Amino acid sequence: MTLRLAGIISLLTVGAAPCAEPILLTESFNSPTKSGLAEQLLQHKHVALAKSAGPDGSDAIRVTYVPYPRGSERVVSRFPLGRKVTRATLSFDVCFDRDFDFRKGGKLHGLGPQKPVTGGNPRSPERWSARLMFEDKGHARTYIYDQNPKAKYGIGNKTRGAVFSKGVWHRVDLQVALNTSGNSNGFVLLVIDGKKVASSDHLNLRGKDSQRTLIQTFLFSTFHGGHDPSRSPRDAKEKPVKVHALFDNISVSEGLVTSPRIQKGK
Template sequence: MLSAAFTVFTLLATIAPSWSQQIADPPTLASLYSLTTSTSIPFPTATLSNSDAQSFIVSGWSLSKGKIQQGASNIAFVADPFPNKPAPTSTTNSTGPVLQVTYPAGQFGSETSGLQLYSLWNTSDNSGFQSMLVTYEVAFDSDFNFVKGGKLPGLRGGPDPDGCSGGSAANGSNCFSTRLMWRKEAAGEVYAYIPTPNNMCSNSNFKCNDDGFGTSIDRGSFSFAAGQWNRVSLIVRLNQPLTTANGEVVLYYNNVKALDEQILQYRSSSDITIGGLWLSTFFGGGDSSWAPSSDVHAYFRNFELFGSSAPSNLTGQQVSAASRHTNIVFSTSAWGAAAVALAVAALGSLL
């Protein structure tokens, strides 16, 4: 028995050289990445109808341009639909109203499906954040049809608050965005509008587009579960120097590391810092084949942000010309996350 357990620990040591960083809750991640400033998005103490939900968000969420960008009619604060199904790694279950977002039948894209808003968070001296963690919980209806894919909240930054979405490309000085996406059968990824230098698109962990749309990062490295709460924690560390591709994106799913990419260039201009939470969620995709056939809902709660004015300190390549092309994806991060999960399960069966 002990010999078998030792074998499992040896496997873990092989696939996860830094075990403490493979499983971590959001406060632990904030400490690991020296993100010493934090804030949370306020939620009401009682359920709110659509009109009251709009008023609550506009008055208390520090919105860009003072308004909900799109989908204001698709929201309400409702009772927790899954009070007995917390995220698998949670030690406690939150109570209180949650944000319900409706995705209407037959609709796709940010203009008619879901919700889009930008909640700004500034440093105390207005110097701008250069590293940030956003963490939240998301749940989907038990019969949620993921169809071909859709967007989920993440982070954005830069002087252009409207670009880096919908085919408006990132050029290194206008903006960047890093959202999550679900794909077919609930496969997860980070979906980023960022420059793609140093032949990055030949790396099988990245799936690039030729038409100005975003880059899929480590597609399938985790999968969402419907009918329960899912915890996601997304870390962005901007590249520094500006001519070095040492930016980082990290994603933990239910407190287990799913991906970590460290060769990114978010910016070529110091005008780009991280602006805050981009609550952008909708089906799509650019045509009706992405749309749900009936009204469906996602639910959100426990939005927290942790930040630092320090950028990435990783070693990286000097930036060369950008290269964009579509390629076949094979995610080494997915293999790593799966191996960790299997090892944990094996250990549990032995003890």
């Protein structure tokens, strides 16, 4: 009897597959799509379907970064998630073209509440956002609008070294955990290619506990950011130039998830 019980316990604890975290959003850009995200993004004038260009040879999307007086033209879109949660992970694949100019940095995607705050707009108890940035020479950083009344723009921490290479597919996970009201116990963790590269801890992301402040919005957000032409992408002769990046396999999962690395050769 003891041996039989031990065998059952062994099957339950060792042989069982781990439970997957609930998926709140998934989009691979292969037809037919069901999420509605692809249709929404492809309406933007700087987003195009890239057939067979994904890391596994499937379809992806291609974003064009067009220089203008404040960096590059904004490519932004907001999309509601399937549920409202306190912890979630945004995951996506990205490949910056070989001629991409990181310049002085720019925005990448993130998560937010019912009404996220970005663009230097005023913070409020029900408004926050958590995104990441690409930085000069392939660095990255967390980029967060929290409840700090003294900060006009986002705060965050930069990676020690370069984490993005041109012409290479990378897997990005942005893990977001909300604080409880009145406490600075939230955090944002950036994982690239399975490695933790930057984090922002002890965050007061939201000013109140409510349905409106839960994680419930995906922020597709990518552009060279800033307030003057020096942030625009440029060529080797320092002339403003259009550059491109590919995105694929966007998902948002409830809980904190670390994706496997993209296999070499894909």
